Every structure is written in structure tokens, then in C-alpha cells.
Amino acid sequence: MNWKKKRTGGFEMKNAILRKLQEIVGEEHATDDIAICASYARDQHWHFVPPKRPAFVVRPANKEEVREVLMLANEEKVPVVPLSTGINIRGLAIPVHDGSILLDLGRMNRIIEINADMKTATVEPAVTFGMLYEQTRKFKLRPAFPDAPLTVSVLTNYYLRGIYQTSAADGHDHVLSYEMVLPNGEIVKTGSRALSSSLPHFRYGVGPDFTGVFCSHPGTCGVVVELTARLYRIYDNRKAYFVGFNSIEDAVPFIYNVMNDELVVSLRLVDNQSWLKGMCGTYDYDYESLPKFVLCALVEGIDGIFEAKDEIFNEHLRNFVLSEGKGELLDFPEEFASNFFYETLGGTEKSCMVFGLRGNYHCIGLYGPLNMAPKYYELHRRTAIEVGFPEEFVHFYLNPIYPFHGQLCYVELDIFYDGAAEGAGEKLREYNKKQFENLLNAGIYGWFRPYAGIIEPTIERIGYLAEIWRKFSQILDPNRIMNPGKLF
Amino acid sequence: MSLSKDEIKRAIYHCVKCKLCSIATFHPQEAWSPLCPSGTYFGFQAFYAPGRMEIFRELLEGEIEEPTEGLLNAVFACTLCGACYEKCRRVSKVELPLAEIFEEMRREIVRRGWMPDAHRGIAEKVRRTRNAYGEEEAFESENLKPTKGADVLYFIGCTARFRVPEIADAMLCIFDKLGVEYQVLEEEWCCCSVLMRAGWHDSDIVREHIRHNYDAICESGAKTVVFTCPGCLKTLKKDYAEFGADFSKEGIELLHATQFIQRLMRERGLDVKELPLKATYHDPCHLGRDLGIYEEPREVLSAAVEISEMRRVREEAWCCGSGGGVKSAFNDFAVWSAEERLKEAEETGADAIVSACPFCKRNLRDAAKHAGSKLQVLDVVEILNEAL
Numbered sequence A: 001m002n003w004k005k006k007r008t009g010g011f012e013m014k015n016a017i018l019r020k021l022q023e024i025v026g027e028e029h030a031t032d033d034i035a036i037c038a039s040y041a042r043d044q045h046w047h048f049v050p051p052k053r054p055a056f057v058v059r060p061a062n063k064e065e066v067r068e069v070l071m072l073a074n075e076e077k078v079p080v081v082p083l084s085t086g087i088n089i090r091g092l093a094i095p096v097h098d099g100s101i102l103l104d105l106g107r108m109n110r111i112i113e114i115n116a117d118m119k120t121a122t123v124e125p126a127v128t129f130g131m132l133y134e135q136t137r138k139f140k141l142r143p144a145f146p147d148a149p150l151t152v153s154v155l156t157n158y159y160l161r162g163i164y165q166t167s168a169a170d171g172h173d174h175v176l177s178y179e180m181v182l183p184n185g186e187i188v189k190t191g192s193r194a195l196s197s198s199l200p201h202f203r204y205g206v207g208p209d210f211t212g213v214f215c216s217h218p219g220t221c222g223v224v225v226e227l228t229a230r231l232y233r234i235y236d237n238r239k240a241y242f243v244g245f246n247s248i249e250d251a252v253p254f255i256y257n258v259m260n261d262e263l264v265v266s267l268r269l270v271d272n273q274s275w276l277k278g279m280c281g282t283y284d285y286d287y288e289s290l291p292k293f294v295l296c297a298l299v300e301g302i303d304g305i306f307e308a309k310d311e312i313f314n315e316h317l318r319n320f321v322l323s324e325g326k327g328e329l330l331d332f333p334e335e336f337a338s339n340f341f342y343e344t345l346g347g348t349e350k351s352c353m354v355f356g357l358r359g360n361y362h363c364i365g366l367y368g369p370l371n372m373a374p375k376y377y378e379l380h381r382r383t384a385i386e387v388g389f390p391e392e393f394v395h396f397y398l399n400p401i402y403p404f405h406g407q408l409c410y411v412e413l414d415i416f417y418d419g420a421a422e423g424a425g426e427k428l429r430e431y432n433k434k435q436f437e438n439l440l441n442a443g444i445y446g447w448f449r450p451y452a453g454i455i456e457p458t459i460e461r462i463g464y465l466a467e468i469w470r471k472f473s474q475i476l477d478p479n480r481i482m483n484p485g486k487l488f
Numbered sequence B: 001m002s003l004s005k006d007e008i009k010r011a012i013y014h015c016v017k018c019k020l021c022s023i024a025t026f027h028p029q030e031a032w033s034p035l036c037p038s039g040t041y042f043g044f045q046a047f048y049a050p051g052r053m054e055i056f057r058e059l060l061e062g063e064i065e066e067p068t069e070g071l072l073n074a075v076f077a078c079t080l081c082g083a084c085y086e087k088c089r090r091v092s093k094v095e096l097p098l099a100e101i102f103e104e105m106r107r108e109i110v111r112r113g114w115m116p117d118a119h120r121g122i123a124e125k126v127r128r129t130r131n132a133y134g135e136e137e138a139f140e141s142e143n144l145k146p147t148k149g150a151d152v153l154y155f156i157g158c159t160a161r162f163r164v165p166e167i168a169d170a171m172l173c174i175f176d177k178l179g180v181e182y183q184v185l186e187e188e189w190c191c192c193s194v195l196m197r198a199g200w201h202d203s204d205i206v207r208e209h210i211r212h213n214y215d216a217i218c219e220s221g222a223k224t225v226v227f228t229c230p231g232c233l234k235t236l237k238k239d240y241a242e243f244g245a246d247f248s249k250e251g252i253e254l255l256h257a258t259q260f261i262q263r264l265m266r267e268r269g270l271d272v273k274e275l276p277l278k279a280t281y282h283d284p285c286h287l288g289r290d291l292g293i294y295e296e297p298r299e300v301l302s303a304a305v306e307i308s309e310m311r312r313v314r315e316e317a318w319c320c321g322s323g324g325g326v327k328s329a330f331n332d333f334a335v336w337s338a339e340e341r342l343k344e345a346e347e348t349g350a351d352a353i354v355s356a357c358p359f360c361k362r363n364l365r366d367a368a369k370h371a372g373s374k375l376q377v378l379d380v381v382e383i384l385n386e387a388l
Helices: A003-008 A011-025 A034-038 A063-076 A129-139 A154-160 A210-214 A248-260 A275-280 A305-322 A334-345 A350-356 A370-386 A424-442 A455-459 A464-476 B005-013 B037-042 B049-060 B069-076 B083-091 B098-111 B117-129 B158-162 B165-178 B193-197 B204-220 B230-242 B257-268 B286-290 B295-302 B331-347 B358-371 B380-387
Strands: A056-058 A080-083 A101-104 A111-115 A120-123 A175-181 A187-189 A223-230 A237-245 A266-271 A293-301 A327-329 A360-369 A394-400 A408-417 B152-155 B224-227 B253-256 B278-281 B352-355 B376-379
Touching (some): A011 A056, A034 A056, A034 B069, A063 A080, A129 A154, A154 A223, A175 A210, A248 A266, A248 A293, A248 A394, A266 A275, A275 A293, A293 A334, A334 A350, A360 A370, A360 A424, A370 A394, A370 A424, B005 B098, B049 B098, B165 B257, B165 B376, B165 B380, B193 B204, B253 B257, B331 B358
Parallel strands (some): A080 A101, B152 B224
Antiparallel strands (some): A120 A223, A175 A223, A237 A293, A266 A293, A360 A408
16 A cells, blocks of 8 residues: 555554654654654754654664664555654755655664774764764774764764765775665665674675665665764874965865875865854954964874874975965964864864854755866856855865875865845755756766755666666565655 | 744744753863763653754744644653753754753643643642642751741751751751841742743743742842752742842842851851761752852862762763753652762762752752662752761
8 A cells, every 4th residue: 555545544544653653763753743743854954854743753773673664664565764863964864755755863872882903993873973972082092083973873874975074085985895675674784784784894795886886865775773984083183284275276186185185184165254263262352363264284193103194284285375475374273273183083073163154054965076176266256246145155175085096085065154144045946057067067076975956867877777776766665665765 | 931933933043053052061171971961861862952942943943733642751851951052052053942942842741731740749839738759748947946937037948947957957057057147938939940840931820929929038138048948949039030139239248158158258257167968969950050150069069078980970960850840740750860879979089969959959868869879869958967
């Protein structure tokens, strides 16, 4: 029976589903109360994804309960929207259809293992970056941090896209293996986990890279219940630099050489009015007196290597910046450097100050080569002004990533705005529509995440791959219960 | 505080739902410390500040039209401790205190006639007996030796009068030992803190009690009113003023007991003996986050005992769980919150957890009994009384 038909069948069917859900997870962990469901109805992306309540919220405690919920939903053909720690700004966990089950995985918050010898951590969906780092630092290890609040889920962030940018040195593949429950109740284990669950530490197990194939689906394949990720060393030797540039073009040669010689653990080019405030940890500084763009860099390493890297970094600074008059070394207070360490290699907290600039935050995140960065910025600036945003609302952020093949960079085109202001939503939608096309025409490697409005203009450009992708999703989820409407 | 619909919606739209409000400041301690008792206990997003704001949005937009059990739980099972706001304003430019928004949400709900039975019960008790516990007998103590017309008036509060009288007794003894003449109101009526925290601002009872207490205090001739209950102090200082009962216009100073004692200690250099007790101090929400009084209780307490601080203190103190009408309506949750605080207090190696609020003491004491904790639960004035 189609779930839509059932919905119109009235409360009886809804009550029956609720009863079954409560039998699985316990009465207090499943509800259809409208107020409880309302709290899941909207996220920061509401200008693009309209608010919608799920019909049920279910909070399973373990993978077996997840499995039973999915099997029930599959049998009844009820949509399931997975959510890990309750934070999402892309509308990915806002239901599209009536009658949806919101699968709140918040109770599954165990750190299953930290293996210091293997430099890996195995976590459940609701383990946050803060929770994990609190434990890994005891072993002088850290996870790769996203530039998202440290309250977000490790598993979901890695799974949705395994590329993270706060540390350039961490590279772009943090996921080793995971365990996923499919709608039919089957459990899939990827990487070396497929052969031995006690050895989940290698990405490539049998056959193709299934870990990668399943990744980056917004809850549309199944539910990942356990994931093993890489951890990275924490070094005692660290030094921060802040370099000012008046244009992105001026910064590019220096960034290229520093990345090419693999000198820094972190490198971020930001404009002087947005993310820089979070990097420095305060609103109270004369940021307007600074050059338009500021490069925040961090050199680290063990004794000997650290000093050598630092020396070459300074040499590049002289050769590509100072001697050519392209930029200047900024003399910031010591606490700015400390805050930058924390934000970059200890989990993002103060960076969230950007949310407070004008109240709301919009960005297009993409991957592309460094040499395209000036063009991306210019397109961003031009389009934002074209749709009616003042120039001071236009912000920018660039992070190069190792290995630097293809000059790989994460680029963020930001608009900080007042979401309560009339017309803000219309302008943003107009901006997105134009900018997606502009960027696709200019050439990008890919989008940061699959999110609202981004799939449609992209899918038509990828040829037969789109057809394969659709068929792949259909095989895993023939009844289309997994977060329907978020991809196709 | 009465907020406009636009102000509230603006605040709701500006919440980006990062949920940093649910944990204490992470750097540089790099310790994961939950900050929101309600969200931590109940789990559903509805019990964290961002989710609760979504419920308010739906209420204002007419999407929620009936009082479900979940609605009343999500709205009222929050102590309005304000820790979420204190954290939020460290990482954003949040405009409105979240506790005030949530109190406004309750006010909106109560206007519609939806409220927990426990709060209806309190309102009825207040109406009938003029105190929040429905006690028929007046407060009595052998230590009560008031002087009519004295400059200092002790506003005792319902909880210290009827549930934790040892706090009132200690304060009365302190006045006596310090030679401070004081008076109490012949008819002290409930300040209505609990009713206002529960959203009953618009009820006649609240207005009647504000008028009575305001007139009685003004007519007493007192220049300074001393409170051992931060809830009463906050209510008379902030809420009454919004109803036009502004004591500052009458030249009447409102002080918490620890402020009053600190002043005397500084002016007179009181002879306080050291007690063989290691204590940890629990910041009451109304005293700390609402009134910004963090130093005075510590200064008074440290004159008598050694203080060992907990992980979450001051603006980021974990709430004891009793405020905002929670103790009366959700006692299990209240006691659980207090047990979490006791665990943290025990980690410090202290012999006693000391607060400066009868509500905190009562709930922490209940939790200590429930959990079988060996920690003593005391109030600052009890310690000081012992040390004088």
C-alpha cells in the first residue's frame, strides 16, 4: 500500500504505526505529538526548504532498533528522515512528504573505540566533535574538524562528505569504513570491516571502494550506525601567522608555493569582516583597518621538521609577499593566535560568531582549483550585488587541501544577512539560482554537499552517470522510503 | 517583560540551531559539559532552546492550536535557567535573553488557558493562603525579633518560611549577632515569582500580590530590603518594576543577603571564624545569570570555609533543576538535575555543596537523599551564622 493512501486512511493507521514504533524503541522514545514534531520542522535553510513537521519522531537506542524501524517503514512504505545530533543547516533533515518518520539518532552517542595505535576512532551517529576530541586528546590525537560547531555529528559530517578544511594537512579522506542498515534490514559493512569487524581500519576491502560509493548520500541509502575514521597527531610545536592581502590574486602565488612544499597544517584565506572575527575570537578589533583579505596560517611539526618548515614558510613569505609588496605580515595580539589554534585544530566554537554578524548565514560551498579562486569571488560579488545585496554582505573563504593535486581548495561564497528582513529569502533564492549556473559554467570540481536546489541543475550535466546513480539508489531503496525528495 | 510578536519572531529567525547553547564553553578546557538540563534529560529537540523556539514559532503562526501533552512538557519542563543564552551570547550577537522568550511563550500559552495542573494548583494556593505552599499558619521562629520601623526589612519568601526554615533562622541569627535591627512584613505575601516564571503575569493574583507587597514595603519605612531568596529578589527588582512597582523610585534598595553581609564585612571587618569544612559553591540561576551576583557569595563564603570550585560555574553553572515551576510540575526531572550537580560537586572533594537560594537547597537536599549522597547541602547564610 502506498503511504500517501494510508495517510488519507486516517488516524487509525497513524496510531497503528506509532504503536509499532513504540514497541520497538519504548513508549517514551517515539511520539506523534505535534509540538515535539514541530521542533524538527525547520532549520537555518528555511528560505529554501519550507518548514514541515514529521508525523513521528523516533529515538532508537541501538542499531538493532534502527534496523527494526527501517524494516517497519519499508513494509509500510513510510518515509524515513535520519538525523544525528539535531543540527543541520541544509534542509536535509526536513521532511518533504506527509507521514514521515524522523529518526532522531541522538541516543546513539557512544564512542565505540579509540585506537591510538591505529590512529582511528569508531563512533555512533550522535557522537559530536567535542565529545570525540575530549577523549582523543588524551592520546595526543584529534579528529579532522569541519568548520561547523563542535556540537555536530562526526559520523554524519564525515559520511556526507569526507573532505574537511580546517586543517589542510588532514587531506580529504577521513572515512575508513562503516556499517549501514539498509531499508530491507540488511546490514552492509564497507572497507576492511566487511572481512573483519575487529579490523575496520582500512578503506579498501573487497572489490570497489564501496565506502566512497555510499558516501555523500543525504540519508537516501540507509542509516549509518557505526563509522571508523582517521585520527591525526597533535604536535606541541605550533606557530601562527596572519598575512594581509588586498586581493585574492595577490595571495594566490604564496598559497600555491606554501601548499606545494607542504609547509602548513592549516591555511585559510578569509575576508576581514566575517570568519576572521571567529579566527581571532572577538568582535572587538579594528578589522576594517586591515587589508581586505587575511591569510591565517599555522605551521606545526616535531622538533627539527617544525623549524625547517617554519624557515621555508618565512622564506616564501619574503619572496612571494613582502619583497613584492603584495601583502603584509599582521601583528595580532597573542590571544588571536591561541584562538586560531583552538578553532583550527581543536573544534570550531568561536567561528560560529559569523552567525551573529547580521543574524543569518548563507553559503555556497564548493571544491575547485586555487587558480580559479579570484573568478569564483568575482562571480559571487557580482551576482550578490545583482540580486540586491549590498557589497558589504559579500564574504569569502578559501581553504587549500593536501594533497594539492589539482590545486584542490574548498571555497565558500558567503552572504551574512538578516533572515527576518523582508525580501531576504527571495534575494537568496535568486542568488542561488544564478550562482549555481554561473559556477557550473565557470567550472568547479563539485559541491560541498547535496542540498536544496543544487542537485537539479547539476544532475543534467553529468550524463549517464545520473542514470546509474538513480538506479543505484533504486536498488538500495526500491520503495523510496529513505529521505525521499532530497536527491531525485 | 512583554515582547512584541515581531521581536520574538526576529529572535527565532536568528537562531541558526548550532546548539552550542547546549554545552559549556569548550575551549580551552576541552571538556564536553552539557549545559541544558531539559535537553539532556528529555532528549527530543523540543527540549533544547532551538527546538523550543520552533514550537513558539508554530504557536505564533497558528500552526499549533491545541494543548498536547508534548507541548506542555516541552514548554514547561525548562527551569528558565538562562544558561543557553549566556553561552549563545558568547558566540553570537543574540538580541533577546532566551529565558525571557521562553517565559513569554508560557505567557502566551497561559493566555490560551493551557497550563500544567501543578501550576493551577500553586495559583490556587497563592490565592487562598497568600503563599505558594498553601500553608495556613504564619511563619514563626524563636529567633524572630523584629523592630518596627527598622531601616532593614527582611523579605523571607515562601520557601524559607515553609520548606527550608533553617535559612530564615540563620539569617535572623545573623542580624542578631551583627546587631542589625530589622523588620519583617506583618503580612508577607508570595512575591509571585513562581507564577510569573510559569507565565501567569496577566492574572489578577499576580497584580494583587505585587500591589500588596509594594505598598507594604513602601509603608514600612525600610530603606533596605534583604532577601535570602534570589527568586524573590529578582522578581521584586525586575518584574515588579515592569508593573510600575519600582522600588528604586522610592529610594528603597533591594539586596541579596550575601550583598548585605559583604557590605558589612567590608565596612566593619566582621569577626568570622574559619570552619573545618571544604565547600563547593553552587551559583543559583536567579542570583547569578539573572542578577549578575557571582562574587559576593564567594567572598562571604570564603571568609569561613575553603572553596573548591566545580567545572561549571558562574554564567555556565549547571542549574539545580528546581526553578521555573519545574520542581512543582516535574519533580523527577528536578531531582535528576540536582543529582547531576551533586556528582559534579563530589568530584571537587568538597564536604558540602553550598548555595545561596532556598529553592536550590531544597532540591539539592532532595537529590542528596534520593541518591544517598554524603554531601551536606547548605546555604551561605547557614555557614556564616555558624562562623560568627
